[in-house]
Amino acid sequence: MKSAAGRWALLLGLAALLGLGLAGLLATLQLDDRLDAFLPPPGDERQALVADQITRGPGATSVIAAISGAQPQRLADISRAFAHAATDIPGVRQADNAPPDLAAAIQGPLLDLYPLLVDDPERYTASGAVRAALRERVSELSVGGREVETLIRHDPLGVLPDLAGNLSGALTPHTRHGVWFDPAGNRALLMIDLAGGGFDIDAQTTRVDALRDAFAQLADEDMELVLSGPPVFSADSARAARNDARRLSLLAAGWVLVLLALAWRRADRVIAGALPLMAGLLAGLAAVSAGFGAVHGLALAFGFTLLGVAVDYPIHLLAHHPGTAQAARRRVIRPLGLGAVSTVIAYAAIWLSTSPGLSQLGALSAVGLLAAAGITLFVLPHLVTPGAAPVWRFTDHLERLPRAAWLPLIAGLAAAAILLAMGSRIWSDDLTRLSPIAAEKLARDGELRQALGAGGVRHLIVVADPSREQVLRTTEAATTVLAEAREDDLLSGWRTVTDLVPSRAEQQRRLAAWRPLDRLADRLESARGETIFRAGAFQPFLETLANLEAQIPITAESWSGSPLSRQINALLLPPAADDKPWRSLVVPAGLENSDALAERLAAGSVDAELIDLKAVSVAMVSSYRRDVLASLAMALGLIIALLAWYSRGSALVTALVPSLAAVTVTALIMAWTAGGLSIVHLMAMILVAGIGLDYSLFLHHAGHQRRATLQSLIICAASTGGVFAILGGSSIVMLAQLGNTLALGIALALVFALCSRPAAHHSIP
Amino acid sequence: MKPTIPTLMLLIAGTASAGSDLADWLDQHAPDTERTIAFTETRPSELVEGDLVTRGTLRFEPPDRLEKHIASPRPETQVITAESVTIRDDRTHRRRKFSLERAPALAALRQALLGWLTADAAMLEQHFETELSVGDDSWQLVLRPRSSHLAEELDSLELAGRGRQAASMEIRLANGEVITTRFEPDE
Numbered sequence: 001m002k003s004a005a006g007r008w009a010l011l012l013g014l015a016a017l018l019g020l021g022l023a024g025l026l027a028t029l030q031l032d033d034r035l036d037a038f039l040p041p042p043g044d045e046r047q048a049l050v051a052d053q054i055t056r057g058p059g060a061t062s063v064i065a066a067i068s069g070a071q072p073q074r075l076a077d078i079s080r081a082f083a084h085a086a087t088d089i090p091g092v093r094q095a096d097n098a099p100p101d102l103a104a105a106i107q108g109p110l111l112d113l114y115p116l117l118v119d120d121p122e123r124y125t126a127s128g129a130v131r132a133a134l135r136e137r138v139s140e141l142s143v144g145g146r147e148v149e150t151l152i153r154h155d156p157l158g159v160l161p162d163l164a165g166n167l168s169g170a171l172t173p174h175t176r177h178g179v180w181f182d183p184a185g186n187r188a189l190l191m192i193d194l195a196g197g198g199f200d201i202d203a204q205t206t207r208v209d210a211l212r213d214a215f216a217q218l219a220d221e222d223m224e225l226v227l228s229g230p231p232v233f234s235a236d237s238a239r240a241a242r243n244d245a246r247r248l249s250l251l252a253a254g255w256v257l258v259l260l261a262l263a264w265r266r267a268d269r270v271i272a273g274a275l276p277l278m279a280g281l282l283a284g285l286a287a288v289s290a291g292f293g294a295v296h297g298l299a300l301a302f303g304f305t306l307l308g309v310a311v312d313y314p315i316h317l318l319a320h321h322p323g324t325a326q327a328a329r330r331r332v333i334r335p336l337g338l339g340a341v342s343t344v345i346a347y348a349a350i351w352l353s354t355s356p357g358l359s360q361l362g363a364l365s366a367v368g369l370l371a372a373a374g375i376t377l378f379v380l381p382h383l384v385t386p387g388a389a390p391v392w393r394f395t396d397h398l399e400r401l402p403r404a405a406w407l408p409l410i411a412g413l414a415a416a417a418i419l420l421a422m423g424s425r426i427w428s429d430d431l432t433r434l435s436p437i438a439a440e441k442l443a444r445d446g447e448l449r450q451a452l453g454a455g456g457v458r459h460l461i462v463v464a465d466p467s468r469e470q471v472l473r474t475t476e477a478a479t480t481v482l483a484e485a486r487e488d489d490l491l492s493g494w495r496t497v498t499d500l501v502p503s504r505a506e507q508q509r510r511l512a513a514w515r516p517l518d519r520l521a522d523r524l525e526s527a528r529g530e531t532i533f534r535a536g537a538f539q540p541f542l543e544t545l546a547n548l549e550a551q552i553p554i555t556a557e558s559w560s561g562s563p564l565s566r567q568i569n570a571l572l573l574p575p576a577a578d579d580k581p582w583r584s585l586v587v588p589a590g591l592e593n594s595d596a597l598a599e600r601l602a603a604g605s606v607d608a609e610l611i612d613l614k615a616v617s618v619a620m621v622s623s624y625r626r627d628v629l630a631s632l633a634m635a636l637g638l639i640i641a642l643l644a645w646y647s648r649g650s651a652l653v654t655a656l657v658p659s660l661a662a663v664t665v666t667a668l669i670m671a672w673t674a675g676g677l678s679i680v681h682l683m684a685m686i687l688v689a690g691i692g693l694d695y696s697l698f699l700h701h702a703g704h705q706r707r708a709t710l711q712s713l714i715i716c717a718a719s720t721g722g723v724f725a726i727l728g729g730s731s732i733v734m735l736a737q738l739g740n741t742l743a744l745g746i747a748l749a750l751v752f753a754l755c756s757r758p759a760a761h762h763s764i765p
Numbered sequence: 766m767k768p769t770i771p772t773l774m775l776l777i778a779g780t781a782s783a784g785s786d787l788a789d790w791l792d793q794h795a796p797d798t799e800r801t802i803a804f805t806e807t808r809p810s811e812l813v814e815g816d817l818v819t820r821g822t823l824r825f826e827p828p829d830r831l832e833k834h835i836a837s838p839r840p841e842t843q844v845i846t847a848e849s850v851t852i853r854d855d856r857t858h859r860r861r862k863f864s865l866e867r868a869p870a871l872a873a874l875r876q877a878l879l880g881w882l883t884a885d886a887a888m889l890e891q892h893f894e895t896e897l898s899v900g901d902d903s904w905q906l907v908l909r910p911r912s913s914h915l916a917e918e919l920d921s922l923e924l925a926g927r928g929r930q931a932a933s934m935e936i937r938l939a940n941g942e943v944i945t946t947r948f949e950p951d952e
Contacts, residue, residue, distance in 0.1 A: 080913070
């Protein structure tokens with residue numbers, strides 16, 4: 001056998017190797033922080049649209065800023081200054097703090113295009129209408145202002161104010177002192193668009209930080225800036241995940257090391273105990289990195305919790321010294337092997353999941369645990385010298401506690417019965433639970449978007465057609481139906497891209513409606529003669545009309561650079577691939593009865609679909625959950641088969657009952673306290689089942705080493721439970737949920753396993 | 766650019782004394798409430814031959830309602846509040862409402878006149894930097910807007926008069942235009 005020095009050399013050598021490998025891998029790891037990595041994958045076109053709207057749409061690059069902490073007048077001034085400063089930051093496309101009002105319109109393309117945006121020019125060109133319009137312009141003159149005069153010259157018929165009312169949709173944000181405010185008037189609001197896709201997290205983080213810096217330089221001391229929106233969430237979530245990962249893994253590692261040191265009090269054992277963990281992490285991370293290219297921050301954080309599970313293996317191995325290493329291995333190989341393989345099967349089922357985040361998690365855990373078990377069984381025995389482990393008095397007391405195999409059985413069945421009775425109420429369909437962002441941040445974002453009239457969208461009308469022109473025409477047909485529906489109070493308004501980009505057919509029709517130009521010019525001149533306006537006052541208007549034909553066709557590109565282009569990009573979606581259709585979205589406002597509207601659309605033979613975004617996302621979550629449960633059921637079947645192969649009938653049952661009981665009781669408690677079980681809880685349950693199984697198996701295979709086994713179980717539970725309790729302190733809700741569920745589950749698993757422990761003479765030698 | 770401490774102290778001292786001067790002076794010189802004042806307003810305009818001339822009477826109803834009853838060019842009534850101006854056609858009685866954001870001169874006019882008519886020095890100080898020059902019998906009050914939003918459009922507003930009568934008001938816009946209003950008391 002190896003000499004002591006030889007062993008030490010090998011031990012330290014391996015530790016150093018693994019440590020360096022791990023450090024190297026962590027340093028070069030590509031981190032991926034997409035917010036949608038844990039979301040269920042879209043199952044059909046409709047779900048794809050919803051997922052699109054949530055993550056990739058133009059909304060994905062918009063940031064809402066809310067400034068508070070001063071009088072409205074001062075807030076308005078700072079809002080203006082901030083908007084200017086923001087547009088200077090590279091990567092910020094647009095910063096708006098006020099409605100795209102007529103003042104901005106004067107500088108934009110609107111002034112040249114607007115006659116083509118009117119669907120009933122006849123209303124304005126009738127001679128009575130022209131005279132009335134000019135009279136109104138005279139009163140506006142006396143209100144005065146350079147801006148007013150320019151508008152009158154370009155729009156003597158007063159078309160633009162009507163159009164502006166339409167363009168801002170039915171929801172108009174409140175304005176004070178010239179800028180947007182929330183309804184209560186406490187916060188000045190801005191809408192800031194960042195360039196690029198929502199996925200370049202580093203770039204987005206830099207821009208978000210630059211916005212905060214810009215604000216800090218301008219603002220008064222008491223003022224506060226709140227930034228909200230997907231780029232901010234990504235940036236914050238990435239930062240939080242990294243901070244947490246660092247902090248929690250250090251805490252967890254510290255906890256485990258301390259515990260091991262207390263348990264074994266020998267440096268070589270502590271180092272040996274750390275080897276499987278490092279190897280497991282290295283193998284798991286390498287597998288994910290190689291297989292997926294990048295690791296999601298949350299999957300990484302979860303991966304660190306492998307520490308808590310994999311640490312069981314060396315504890316069990318080393319608990320069974322003294323004796324030779326080979327003897328120890330022989331004693332533990334069956335329970336440890338079975339436990340490890342069962343847990344790995346469950347994680348392999350998760351690996352098959354269609355969501356990238358979950359899949360990574362499954363891969364990392366499965367490979368990591370296999371590696372850790374392998375190192376424990378085949379490498380460690382060669383590295384550690386035999387020797388007695390210190391004994392704790394505590395263990396003796398524990399041994400004297402009465403057995404109560406009925407407790408887990410009754411508790412488990414009762415919990416299962418209650419869960420079945422609660423039926424579908426135990427599940428949480430909330431998509432936001434699968435997001436790493438805290439619920440109150442999402443709620444605040446929703447509230448700010450409502451205030452800006454920019455979202456909080458529940459329904460969408462979707463039109464799909466092969467060509468852009470066709471999709472615009474169908475959309476116009478849909479808006480005709482909507483106009484009738486509005487007469488009947490079914491909805492109060494809508495936003496559609498055709499307000500700014502009409503179909504070509506419609507543009508031609510409107511062009512014709514403004515003609516003949518001579519007749520309109522005559523009417524205008526004769527009405528002008530009755531007022532104080534001088535000759536030639538409306539020349540700019542007549543020139544606009546004369547140039548109108550050259551403006552056709554108006555396309556989305558006609559508006560680029562204007563604040564209105566944001567609306568167009570959000571509502572007109574080019575094909576996602578060559579064989580996919582163009583899509584146009586119409587956003588209804590004040591919709592009370594969505595079924596009635598859907599009927600109207602169908603009755604009008606308009607090929608447009610009304611989608612309830614919430615219903616679709618709920619359906620996505622439940623079908624996803626069904627898939628995951630199906631995989632898990634399959635895994636459970638495999639595990640039972642495996643155990644049946646290795647154990648006698650009654651032993652199988654007594655091994656399974658405590659762990660299943662721990663799962664059902666934990667599930668019940670979490671369903672009650674967390675308001676419903678999410679996919680995250682399901683992940684935790686697998687681990688609870690796996691660990692519980694480990695405990696039972698070990699207790700049943702304890703043989704003559706009962707006290708040593710019991711003691712090692714306590715150490716296992718303390719280290720694993722401790723690690724997960726530390727995870728429960730994460731600032732990321734998903735991780736905290738995971739940690740708390742697991743800590744609870746492990747405690748229960750231990751208690752139930754102890755209750756069902758076989759009597760001294762029944763355990764398998 | 767932050768003001769230094771000495772400058773700050775000067776400012777505070779300056780405005781404090783101006784404030785108390787203004788308050789006293791207003792008490793002595795502001796007209797009684799519920800006055801109607803006839804006015805003729807002249808402003809340059811590209812849309813009419815020569816200048817745009819508006820004639821009518823201004824009526825103030827406490828606490829803060831200012832009405833412009835316009836006789837020419839078109840008979841109508843403008844009711845000016847803090848946020849908007851509502852124009853009511855005297856013949857058709859049709860009403861239209863505009864945000865005051867579009868007419869900064871009107872907003873400034875309203876604040877200035879209200880402050881003057883109600884002798885509210887504090888309100889004037891809040892919205893404007895005030896400069897009062899008093900001659901033998903005549904006086905001149907120059908108001909410069911504090912709000913940067915308003916200052917972009919408007920340089921100053923000058924009220925001039927004799928005794929308790931305002932004789933004229935000149936609004937100087939940032940683009941160089943001047944709106945001149947002559948007042949006649951109308952009891």
